[in-house]
Amino acid sequence: MITDQLYNKYFEALLDGDRQAVVATVNHLIDQEVGIRQIYKDLFQRALYQVGELWEHNKLSVATEHLATSLVERQMSMVYPYMFSTERKGRRAVVTCLANEYHQVGARMVADIFEMNGWDGYFLGANTPQSEVLSMISERKPDIIALSVSVSFNFSVMKEMVDLIRENFPSQSIIVGGQAFRWGGQNLIKNMDEVKLILSLEELESFIGNYN
Amino acid sequence: MKKSAILNKYVNEHASIIMMLMDERGFVKKSNVFAERILGAEIVGKNIRNLILDFTGELSLDKLLESNGPLLLNVKTPENLPETFYFSFYKTDDELTLVLGEQSEKENVKLRQELLALNNELNNLSRELYKKNTELQQMNEQKNEFLGVAAHDLRNPIGLVMSYSDYLQDELRDRLNDEEMDILKTLESQSQFMLDLLNELLDFARIESGKVKLDMEVFDLLQLVSKSIRLNKPFGDKKDIRIDIKTALDSLPVNADMGKIEQVMNNLLSNAVKFSEAGTNVEVELKEKGGYARVSVKDQGPGIPEKELPLLFKTFSKTSVRPTADEKSTGLGLAIVKKIIDAHAGSIRVESKAGAGSEFIFLLPALGRK
């Protein structure tokens, strides 16, 4: 279980850049058979959201935020050995951040969720140029392309990307998500044909479960 | 040059410190080169409050000026990325305020160390991965070798069981009752199945371990296909399934391994018959197209659900489509077929929809007609 006490200790070590301590916490949770999804949400995401709050209040520097993000990303690959054991479904998803979108941790989690459900999740990473997204689609022929948007000012880039995909691959299934939608923007999606907005990993999993 | 002038020039052009002079309303009057690099070229004339990221709206000019000691503030680079500086504000004699912003060397060192550690770890991880991968390859080879030996050594005894049960059926025909005869028949058909399975396993192990050399020769694919159809006709007849051939060609020379291509045809045809209902048709079509010989085997069977298509060419995988007359199924045939076609630098694909039949199409490099 991820208690507040455990979380607080972890968070402190994270800001401190104490990689041994954070790695030990994650190993401990894996030993206790705490699920990957829970570690992602209740440890990693919670910690990074808190980093965001402190940063917003000028209580912590970008360097410290970089340190924390980099440590979290490293710990995410610690759970890989437990991720690929599911039966493969023969389905593919390409997950990408938009051009000009530098927040990539959430999108990586999305790619991992696809993997955990037996899909191949290709993760293109932060700030991916539109042309690269398009050539990935033609190369991998994914069942789903997932776009991640974290900052609201990238909504226009999202619209552009969706239009480009539609133009080049009319029948491509598209889903979008990310924390930019915490502050609105949901109406934007309603006006887009056949684009599905998904807000949480739980919702994503039930979407994947019902996909055929 | 005077010492102070040298110092001034240096700080202005080279130091990694933000230096600005601002008036009492916060407008920037002067800046050094570094400040322009971090904050953008045209900062003179801008207000300090527009240069500093203020998420909460809590920052006022007074607050900045009153602060003593470095203040953690975020700015935004021309690439729209945040950077943190520790700012200090000093009143000068000419009523302007000197703004100095520096980064924390301690934080930067920590970050650099983390990057280094990450990089090392990454190197170790990929080394491990390569090692594991090589081990896996070796284990896979061992598995195939084992499979080959086992299959090979089991073939003779099982062949013996089969021919003895055949022999006994002939010899004891008059002395055994129906039930006893049935037992012998079952013995024979089950050992036949085992023998087929062993042969497929042996094939698979050979192909998988790359031990199979293709015996390339030039032959007429049309003749080979016709022969396969003839050989599979009896099975079709049993279920009242007709196998037709359709082609405008009178020969189609290819350079390939004849025995292996026959194996491919046999599996595709036996599948088409095996999974179709009685009274349907199978159509084999031969074409030459874009430098390839193209063979298609099309049935009117149940088709394959789209979801299961990725399983088809995998080892031991069967789909939810089952034989219609209790025929045997191992799930190895198409895996072998794909390996054979790939080894010929050809390709194979399937077009199928649940309820609408299946079409298996393979391409082989053609020789060109003479």
Ligand code: B12
């Ligand atoms: C780390 C960080 C950065 C790093 C990113 C480094 C990296 N490697 O990712 C850097 C320094 C680059 C950065 C830059 C900026 N950032 Co920043 N950043 C953060 C921080 C602290 C953490 C982000 C994170 O990883 N969160 C954890 C992940 C797991 O959560 P998540 O992204 O929400 O993802 C989850 C869900 O949203 C969902 N999801 C995500 N994508 C998708 C996609 C699909 C298809 C689906 C189904 C679901 C899904 O699944 C995830 C798991 O639950 C956040 C704070 C916060 N609240 O998150 C601010 C934050 C996102 N940043 C913010 C801002 C403003 C910026 C800057 C604009 C600042 C500036 N002016 O310079 C720049 C923008 C740069 C750019 N063009 O993208 C704001 C955004 C506010 C807004 N309204 O848009 C935040 C919220 C901080 C704040 N409180 O103000 N940032």
Ligand SMILES: Nc1ncnc2c1ncn2[C@@H]1O[C@H](COP(=O)(O)OP(=O)(O)O)[C@@H](O)[C@H]1O
């Ligand atoms: N023509 C076909 N129509 C429908 N299903 C087929 C057809 N050919 C193959 N299949 C499906 O693919 C599976 C794998 O075929 P194969 O590898 O040849 O193995 P086997 O013939 O031993 O079952 C079959 O079990 C069947 O479910």
Ligand SMILES: [Mg+2]
């Ligand atoms: Mg078969």
